Amino acid sequence: MNVPAWLARLFTIDDGVVEEPFSLLEDRPGQAQAGADTGAADGAGERNAETDKGGQGRDGESAGGAAPDAGDRAARADSPGQADSAREAGAEPGEVEVIRPIPLEAYIRQSAQASPEKSPEAGLEDKVPAEIGRVRKAVEQLFHADVNKDIVIREFIIQAESRGQAKDGKPAESQVPAEPRGHAVAGGPAASQEPTQDGSPAAGGGKKPWRALAVFVDGLVDKMTINTHILQPLMLLTAIADEPVERRLQTVSEALLPGNQVTKFEDWKDIVPGILSGCTAVFVDGSPGALIVETRGWEHRTVGLAQTETVVRGPHEGFTESFRANTGLVRAELRCKDLITEMMHVGRLAPTDVALMYVQGVVNPKLVDEVKRRIQAIDVDYLPDSGLLEQFIEDNPRLVVPNTLTTERPDRIAHMLMEGHVAIFVGNSPFAIAVPVVFWQLVHSPEDAYLRFPFGSFLRLLRWLALSLALLTPALYVSITNYHPEMIPTDLMLAIAGSREQVPFPVITEILMMEFSIELIREAGIRIPSVIGPTIGIVGALIIGQAAVQAGIVSPLLVIVIAVTALASFAIPNYNLAFGVRTMRFVFLAAAAVFGFYGLTLALCWAAARLAVQKSFGVPMLSPVAPRMDTSKDVFLRGPAFVMNQRPVFLQTQKAWREQPASRPWSKATMPNALRRFGDSVRSPRKGGKH
Amino acid sequence: MLSFVLLLIVPLWMLFYTVQFGRWLRRREGQNVMVWPVYGIGAVSFGLSVYVLWRMFLS
Amino acid sequence: MPRVQEKAHVGAKELTAMTTVLVAIHVFLDYPAYVSKYGLEAAWMEPVVSGVAALILFLCAETMLRRYFPNDSIVEVVRGTLGPWVAACIALVFAAYLILITASIMREFMENVITSVLPATPILVVGGLFILTVxxxxxxxxxxxxxxxxxxxxxxxxxxxxxxxxTINYWHPYFLVPFWGKGPRQVLLGSANSAAIFLNVLLLCVVYPHAHNPRDLRRVGVISTVQTVILLTGFVLCYHMVFAPEETTKLASPMYAVARLIHIGHFIQRLESVFVFMWVSAAVVKLAITLWSAAYLLAAGFGWPTYRPLLPALCLLCLAISLLPHDVASAFDLHGDVLMRWGWVIAFAAPLLLLGAGILRRRRERARRA
Structure with a gap:
């Protein structure tokens, strides 16, 4: 019988009760033991995953799709205990539904047996053959060119002056067997091509043709670049002397290809991802290897306005569906040589680019390692979006408050990188993730910093008010009307009672109905085709605002309560947090409906305790308030830019200061304050700060 | 009576959980620790809560 | 014997807040009425006297811990010097006291909730929800x-x-005279009997190894005691200026009574429900601290690596004990006459005696070795 995990936890006790979450703080001597325990377990898991991948590489995993499905899944659920059932699974590799785990050794053995039958020639581990016919065959096989029409294989000839030919009088073909790779075996496939090849030198007189191949994926590449920068120079503008076969690729790269990024690779495992990411691979007969020429140029939205985080003052651009454009946008904001973009790939069948960005020398190295560890642990076939990566790496996916910050604003990412956060970009997702995040940052907006500080603070206060209104207004209304009517001044109470006179339902039913309709309008507003968009507003306003009241289904006061709640929830700048607030509102509503203020307070205590111990990548989510840390004022209010001179303490960065302690040394208005805080040392600015 | 029986689930669960804790402690730490207080506290807690429930609903 | 694997490290500010909340929450309970019984008009002196006494005792205990047993909690001190069995017994006694305190305050609190905000709800439900949160x-x-x-x-x-x-518009400063109330002896007696609320001495001895920097603990103790004394004295003063001396001894929930009075203009009135918020949240925190200390002491005393799986048993125990007294009156009597009156034995005398015994034992051992 399958017992749900939460139920099982109520009846069993294991070592999980003494485990501690990851923390950015230095390990203390006493903490070593538990850390070592979990660390060892994780390490073992990683090692498994690595060997696992090694085993799989041999059978040409992704491109050939050769991995036996049963074995593939079985290897993921590595549990060495069930060897017997595993062997059964290994016996029938073709059965898709067998998902029982098998031991790693058995899996490796099995995949080693399976691979020769499945893909006799083209494995990702192989080197590129020198003979062009075999290259073509391998490419066709790797990309399933017989059915897959996205792959374009363009064969052409590079004309070289055959100066060498005049000297020794040998025909061009005679050079071919001379090269180290066994060429003669390929006689079969190449045979059909022989006559043409023989014909072309004859036609060209002193010309010496090099057969070549350009491979690219249609739709991912910029065709103009291929035509003008690869095919044209190679086919028409060649005027070079013939070279020994093994030098040909080198010559093409150095003298014939005017592309800005040309790299030579010799293994399929490097070449195939290049082709899949929009580059063009150029193979030249006789030279083992390929030139990967940068020709990326697929269609994507150009950099436009940020859709969900608009500001009045500040940059308006947002990320777009282009990975490189996104990282480039951040780099354009942050011209820092220490800004590092580490690349990783997640996904077995279709690798997605994942970039990790941080500022070396600022960021806590422990944080970078932890982020990498979590990303590397993701083992999926395909990772479509940052929204999914977020779920794979966050500390507690079940918490309604997000553990990561998602943004589509390059300026925000740049700012957070400089504070010491780590940013993660996933494939072509227009949202970047920043970690770690504390609760307070979820209510901040980039505009707070761009505005002068009193107004930034004002906006923040407004948003905090909005947050509490969005969370608690319905609950407060229910508990006041149901349990504590004495709180309301008598006139108001009479007014409420009067307005509720017509309403046949209890308050909680009324509220739930209205909340439901508001949520409906919200959802419909997003899904509705934009042509009839305005209708929804009119319909919604009519139903909720007027008709419901006139029909006596809800009281007018409640309409105001719900409207204020809805407005307030739109003022929360973080989309994920807004969702959390939307759902928690119903929890508080339920607590208040059953036990009034008492229930509400207990629910709040519960929520506060939960949030207080939640960590986001080793940082307590309520810091710097609880635990209290002395840091620049950037929590409820926004401090003036010239006194926010320290990085957030909770990030445990390598550099604590980001500004001089006194950054307005000429000012009579602010200098005395700085002197009082930091003493006389701030008078000589460059020495004063602990930079 | 019904409430008594229904509410009895809670002390029973507590007792079971506490015994599990005791067994886990014994497995993990062996003779290093005193395990009997776990059972003692569980038993006292169970006895008192059943008594209170009984007084509330049955007496 | 293994230590409790609680790796929590708490900063000075949090510890200060914690100890302040632990003690100052008594303004919301029957403490003001309790001290009024002894001192009448001079009841406000009692928190000052007991606070100063607690402060002195705390400084003694802290000095001993710092000098002789750095990085040890009181249980570890006892185990190291008097042996594991004594440590286990001591832990059991402390934990039992803390559980009793938790239970009796909980009962008081539940009765207050039922009389003030949720008159129709069964006490078991009120208490059950409360202990779940705690x-x-x-x-x-x-x-x-x-x-x-x-x-x-x-x-x-x-x-x-x-x-x-x-409540400023109800203040009658002349309610505070005669200055000595029932007389200095009664004031002193009241202070001694109510001093047990200053549990911070015991708490700080327990959390000693969990402070970020144990050197801060002295400051934490002093600041939190001073804050507490100010809050308690302030409220008792205000309470006595609002109600007549005789009346102050009879109100079951002084905080609620004061809150009901508030009436400043049309909109600032009848705010007692707002205070339910503060009152409930503070009570949850206070009881969480005492229950945590009990659980932690048990785990430390018996050498368990964690206390968490024992929490269901402890919570149920608290709930059951809190429901044991038949009525409100006997519950209040139990709290006032037994736990408050004799609490000082556990809260002050025991830690100091144990530390003293530990120091003596250690000195003797050193002398023997020398």
Whole structure:
């Protein structure tokens, strides 16, 4: 019988009760033991995953799709205990539904047996053959060119002056067997091509043709670049002397290809991802290897306005569906040589680019390692979006408050990188993730910093008010009307009672109905085709605002309560947090409906305790308030830019200061304050700060 | 009576959980620790809560 | 014997907030009425006297711990010097006291909730929900409790301040004379009997190894005691200026009575429900601290690596004990006459005696070795 995990936890006790979450703080001597325990377990898991991948590489995993499905899944659920059932699974590799785990050794053995039958020639581990016919065959096989029409294989000839030919009088073909790779075996496939090849030198007189191949994926590449920068120079503008076969690729790269990024690779495992990411691979007969020429140029939205985080003052651009454009946008904001973009790939069948960005020398190295560890642990076939990566790496996916910050604003990412956060970009997702995040940052907006500080603070206060209104207004209304009517001044109470006179339902039913309709309008507003968009507003306003009241289904006061709640929830700048607030509102509503203020307070205590111990990548989510840390004022209010001179303490960065302690040394208005805080040392600015 | 029986689930669960804790402690730490207080506290807690429930609903 | 594997490390500010909340929450319970019984008009002196006494005792205990047993909690001190069995017994006694305190305060609190805000709800439901929340908070560990205390501290201080200041139009300063009330002896007696609320001495001895920097503990103890004394004295003063001396001894829930009085203009009136917020949240934090200390002491005394799986048993035990007294009166009597009156034995005498015994034992051992 399958017992749900939460139920099982109520009846069993294991070592999980003494485990501690990851923390950015230095390990203390006493903490070593538990850390070592979990660390060892994780390490073992990683090692498994690595060997696992090694085993799989041999059978040409992704491109050939050769991995036996049963074995593939079985290897993921590595549990060495069930060897017997595993062997059964290994016996029938073709059965898709067998998902029982098998031991790693058995899996490796099995995949080693399976691979020769499945893909006799083209494995990702192989080197590129020198003979062009075999290259073509391998490419066709790797990309399933017989059915897959996205792959374009363009064969052409590079004309070289055959100066060498005049000297020794040998025909061009005679050079071919001379090269180290066994060429003669390929006689079969190449045979059909022989006559043409023989014909072309004859036609060209002193010309010496090099057969070549350009491979690219249609739709991912910029065709103009291929035509003008690869095919044209190679086919028409060649005027070079013939070279020994093994030098040909080198010559093409150095003298014939005017592309800005040309790299030579010799293994399929490097070449195939290049082709899949929009580059063009150029193979030249006789030279083992390929030139990967940068020709990326697929269609994507150009950099436009940020859709969900608009500001009045500040940059308006947002990320777009282009990975490189996104990282480039951040780099354009942050011209820092220490800004590092580490690349990783997640996904077995279709690798997605994942970039990790941080500022070396600022960021806590422990944080970078932890982020990498979590990303590397993701083992999926395909990772479509940052929204999914977020779920794979966050500390507690079940918490309604997000553990990561998602943004589509390059300026925000740049700012957070400089504070010491780590940013993660996933494939072509227009949202970047920043970690770690504390609760307070979820209510901040980039505009707070761009505005002068009193107004930034004002906006923040407004948003905090909005947050509490969005969370608690319905609950407060229910508990006041149901349990504590004495709180309301008598006139108001009479007014409420009067307005509720017509309403046949209890308050909680009324509220739930209205909340439901508001949520409906919200959802419909997003899904509705934009042509009839305005209708929804009119319909919604009519139903909720007027008709419901006139029909006596809800009281007018409640309409105001719900409207204020809805407005307030739109003022929360973080989309994920807004969702959390939307759902928690119903929890508080339920607590208040059953036990009034008492229930509400207990629910709040519960929520506060939960949030207080939640960590986001080793940082307590309520810091710097609880635990209290002395840091620049950037929590409820926004401090003036010239006194926010320290990085957030909770990030445990390598550099604590980001500004001089006194950054307005000429000012009579602010200098005395700085002197009082930091003493006389701030008078000589460059020495004063602990930079 | 019904409430008594229904509410009895809670002390029973507590007792079971506490015994599990005791067994886990014994497995993990062996003779290093005193395990009997776990059972003692569980038993006292169970006895008192059943008594209170009984007084509330049955007496 | 293994130590409790609680890796929480708590900063000075959180500890201050925690100890302040632990003691100052008594303004919301029957403490003001209790001290009024002894001192009448001079009841406000009692928190000052017991606070000063507690401060002195705390400084003694802290000096001993710092000098002789750095990085040890009181249980470890006892185990190291007097042996594991004594340590286990001591832990059991302390834990039993703390559980009794938790239970009796909980009962008081539940009765207050039922009389004031939820008259139709059965006491079992009120108590069950309450102990669930407390249990959950204890489950989050010292860090969770300390952080919630940090957030609850401003609420508590603002609440007490508001309570005092918003009744300003009912103040009758002449209610405070005669100055000595029932007389200095009664005041001293009352102070001694109510000193047990200053549990911070015991608490600081327990959390000693969990402070970020144990050197801060002295400051933590002093600041939190001073804050507490100010809050308690302020409220008792205000309470006595609002109600006549005889009346002050009879009100079951002084805070609620004061809150009901608030009437400043048309809109600032009948705010007692707002105070339910503060009152409930502060009580949750306070009881979470005592229950945590009990659980932690048990785990430390018997050498368990964790206390969390024992929480269901402890919570149920608290709930059952709190429901044992038949009626409100006997519950209040139990709290006032037994736990408060004799609490000083556990709260002050026992830790100091144990530390003293430990020091003596250690010195003798050193002498023997020399």
């Amino acid at each position: 249990g959950y908070m204890v489950h989050t560990g010292l860090e969770g409790i300390a952080r919630v205390s940090t957030m609850a501290w401003p609420v508590l201080v603002l609440g007490v301040l508001a309570l005092c200041l918003l």
